[in-house]
Amino acid sequence: MTSTTAMTVLEAEVAALIVGALQLEVKPDEIEPEAPLFGEGLGLDSIDALEMALAISRKYGFQLRSDDERNGRIFASLRALSAHIEKNRVN
Amino acid sequence: MGDISFLDRAPGDVLARRGAVPVTAGRYLADVAALAARLPDAPYALNLCADRYLALVGFGAALARGQVTLLSADRSAHRQRELAGRYPGTYAIADGVETVIPSILAGAWGGGEGENFAIPEARVAAIGFTSGSTGEPAAHEKPWAALVAAARAAAARFGLDDAADQATVIGTVPAQHMYGFETTMVLPLRAPMAIHSGPHFYPVEVAEAIAAAPGRRVLVTTPLQMRALVAGGISGVDAVISATAPLAPSLAAAAEAAWEAPVLEIYGATEMGSIASRRTVEGEQWTLYDGVALRVEEVEAVSALVPGLPEPVPLADLVEISADGRFRLIGRRGDMVKRGGKRASLAGLNRVLSEIEGVEDGVFLAPSDLEENPSARLAAYVVAPGRTNADIVAALRERVEAVFLPRPVVLVEKLPRNELGKITRRSLEALRDALPGEGGP
Numbered sequence: 001m002t003s004t005t006a007m008t009v010l011e012a013e014v015a016a017l018i019v020g021a022l023q024l025e026v027k028p029d030e031i032e033p034e035a036p037l038f039g040e041g042l043g044l045d046s047i048d049a050l051e052m053a054l055a056i057s058r059k060y061g062f063q064l065r066s067d068d069e070r071n072g073r074i075f076a077s078l079r080a081l082s083a084h085i086e087k088n089r090v091n
Numbered sequence: 092m093g094d095i096s097f098l099d100r101a102p103g104d105v106l107a108r109r110g111a112v113p114v115t116a117g118r119y120l121a122d123v124a125a126l127a128a129r130l131p132d133a134p135y136a137l138n139l140c141a142d143r144y145l146a147l148v149g150f151g152a153a154l155a156r157g158q159v160t161l162l163s164a165d166r167s168a169h170r171q172r173e174l175a176g177r178y179p180g181t182y183a184i185a186d187g188v189e190t191v192i193p194s195i196l197a198g199a200w201g202g203g204e205g206e207n208f209a210i211p212e213a214r215v216a217a218i219g220f221t222s223g224s225t226g227e228p229a230a231h232e233k234p235w236a237a238l239v240a241a242a243r244a245a246a247a248r249f250g251l252d253d254a255a256d257q258a259t260v261i262g263t264v265p266a267q268h269m270y271g272f273e274t275t276m277v278l279p280l281r282a283p284m285a286i287h288s289g290p291h292f293y294p295v296e297v298a299e300a301i302a303a304a305p306g307r308r309v310l311v312t313t314p315l316q317m318r319a320l321v322a323g324g325i326s327g328v329d330a331v332i333s334a335t336a337p338l339a340p341s342l343a344a345a346a347e348a349a350w351e352a353p354v355l356e357i358y359g360a361t362e363m364g365s366i367a368s369r370r371t372v373e374g375e376q377w378t379l380y381d382g383v384a385l386r387v388e389e390v391e392a393v394s395a396l397v398p399g400l401p402e403p404v405p406l407a408d409l410v411e412i413s414a415d416g417r418f419r420l421i422g423r424r425g426d427m428v429k430r431g432g433k434r435a436s437l438a439g440l441n442r443v444l445s446e447i448e449g450v451e452d453g454v455f456l457a458p459s460d461l462e463e464n465p466s467a468r469l470a471a472y473v474v475a476p477g478r479t480n481a482d483i484v485a486a487l488r489e490r491v492e493a494v495f496l497p498r499p500v501v502l503v504e505k506l507p508r509n510e511l512g513k514i515t516r517r518s519l520e521a522l523r524d525a526l527p528g529e530g531g532p
Contacts, residue, residue: 023466025480025499038493045493046292047431047465050319053293057323063295 007033011082018078021055022048033079049075061090094209095239097154099281101254102204106279107144108259109288111303114144114199121201123151126184130156130195135181137161137174138267139188144288145197146266147276149184150217154235155208160217162272164265164432165492173228212236212399219269219361221434231269231362237399238277241364244380244398245273246282248368249332249355251309254283258329259304262311263291263320268432269361270334274311284309294323301327313432314338315465321349328352333371334359335432336462337420343371358420363395363404367418376417385412392424407434428457428469431494440495444471447486449478452506455497456519471497472519474505501526 007015007029015028018037022044038044044052053064064074074084100106102117114122126148130136136153138160140146153160161178163170168191175181175192183194210216216235220228246252251260260278264271275286287300297320301308307329312320314336321342328350333343334357343354358377359365367377379385382398385406393410394403409422423429426437437455444453453473461467473483480500487496503526507518 023498045431045496047315047494050292050315051465054319054322057294063323064293065295066290066292 007078008082010086011078014082014085015078017055017059018052021051031078034077036077037075037081044075056085059091060085060088062088093212095212095235096207096209097151097280098207100279100283104254104283105257105285107147107286107288108300108304109142109144109199113285115204117204118201119148119151120205120207121203122148122199122205123155123201124205125200125202126152126195126197127155130158130184131182131193132156133158133180133182135159135161135178137163137171137181137183137192139163139166139171139183139190139194140186140197140266141166141188141290142186142197142288143262143266143275143286145186145199147279147286148199149197150276151280153184154210154216157214159215162217162219162267162269164268164271169489210235212239217272219272221361233364234399234401237364237397238273239281240382240398241273241380242277242281244382245278245357245365246284248380249309249330251278251282251284256307258284258307258309259287259300260284260309260311261287261291261297261300261304262289263297263316264311264313264335264432268335269364270357270359270432271311273359273365274332274357294320294325298323298325298327301325314342314463315431317346317354318342318465321346326350331355332357334365336429338371339463340371347372360404360407363397363400363406366395366397375419376413377419378417385410385416385418387412428495429462430468433492433494435492435495440469440491443487443490444473444483447475447483450475450483452508453483454506454514454519456516456523468498469495470523471500472503472506472522473500474503478502 011033015031019028057063074081098116100116104116105113106116106119107114130152136158138146138149140149150160161174166188171192183190183192184197185194186197213234215232216238217233219231251258260275262271262275266276279286291297291300309330310328311332314333317333330352331354338356346354353370356369356371357365358367366383367379369377384396386394386396388394393406396403407424407427408420409424410418411421412418427434428437440455451474456470458467483500506514507522508514
């Protein structure tokens with residue numbers, strides 16, 4: 001198991017994807033793997049969610065959906081998002 | 092003053108689709124009656140439903156009980172408390188979102204067919220909100236007659252008035268945003284068309300709704316989502332309606348080519364509702380809805396005379412009116428900025444920024460492509476010794492909508508104020524360009 005702070009290879013890749021797609025100020029390795037992406041953490045909003053969905057579908061070949069409960073989980077953190085990508089990726 | 096019926100649909104008409112399941116107008120009225128019977132005696136119902144059909148049942152039930160629906164696409168606890176404080180006796184009609192005020196769970200419990208009812212035409216059916224210049228939301232009352240007149244005009248304009256060829260509207264805009272409210276909550280009550288209940292946020296969900304809808308499919312969306320849907324390879328769209336931000340002609344052309352469908356754009360605002368439309372690829376001129384007129388008040392100031400609204404409504408944009416009555420937009424009045432369908436005043440944002448503890452001076456800067464470019468955001472230049480970017484953003488988050496949170500926040504030693512104390516856009520851009528690297532520390 002990974003520790004709470006060290007990033008896996010996929011997490012680093014997803015962090016870079018987010019920072020690139022959203023032109024965030026932070027560096028990919030500065031994103032806390034377990035901090036929330038929306039609201040308190042990185043402060044992303046719904047426009048960002050759409051941009052991320054596009055970037056994710058292009059790179060990993062699957063579509064995000066807005067089932068509320070699951071979305072809360074997917075975007076809970078970089079770690080949760082990466083786990084979701086790992087499970088659903090086609091590419 | 093007379094009454095206008097709530098529903099103008101044949102009982103067997105399909106008014107909504109939940110997934111692939113059609114809901115008739117008669118069944119809808121039964122659902123409205125069943126929910127209305129469970130509502131408390133209260134003056135205001137805050138409609139928080141995410142499911143578009145349940146939102147529509149909630150709106151109808153509140154109307155049936157003589158209650159005013161408060162429309163807020165912002166479902167946050169903060170907004171719920173704010174509205175409940177401002178409108179005493181407010182309760183929420185919700186379908187899963189966490190509520191912090193008294194609430195009723197929306198549902199579709201009707202059996203058989205319900206009864207239509209009549210509504211006094213001047214009665215306020217709903218109140219929409221815009222961000223006022225002070226940060227406190229400004230309220231805009233919608234009499235029933237105004238909603239009905241706008242729906243009638245829109246149905247005629249967009250070819251949604253043909254009972255023999257009923258369309259399904261797939262809306263990606265929240266039902267509680269004024270544009271989404273008019274097109275997906277009022278239109279199905281008054282025009283022969285159905286709405287799809289959603290959700291329609293991500294491209295795959297829109298694709299599924301399109302696949303589930305027989306007949307014509309009309310996509311009601313925003314430039315941001317249209318861009319994602321074009322990129323997402325959606326097909327089967329027969330017409331597109333866009334609003335909330337200027338649609339780039341290049342995107343309109345790309346969407347028309349991808350879907351072989353007309354892309355129409357609505358001009359409107361929460362204060363006045365939709366008042367004009369155009370086919371974006373045909374040029375920049377807007378054609379007013381039937382019944383709407385513009386009135387030149389003074390230099391640069393134009394008001395819209397909208398059927399059903401008691402007063403002329405000042406436009407937030409500068410317009411140039413042609414001899415044929417059409418008009419084009421030539422700029423935005425005042426200091427309003429728009430992003431993600433929401434408006435804010437830069438002066439209001441600056442005031443919020445300056446009130447943060449530790450902030451000595453600060454100013455927001457809007458890039459010129461803020462409305463067209465999804466990745467464009469406001470920036471903030473801040474003098475706040477001892478505070479970090481994260482401190483500033485955290486403090487702003489409590490008082491500013493997420494779409495207006497600045498990215499980047501640039502900490503500077505002082506702002507380039509001139510002898511009048513004013514900061515020009517050029518001096519800020521010069522300051523930004525002189526900073527090392529991107530975004531400061």
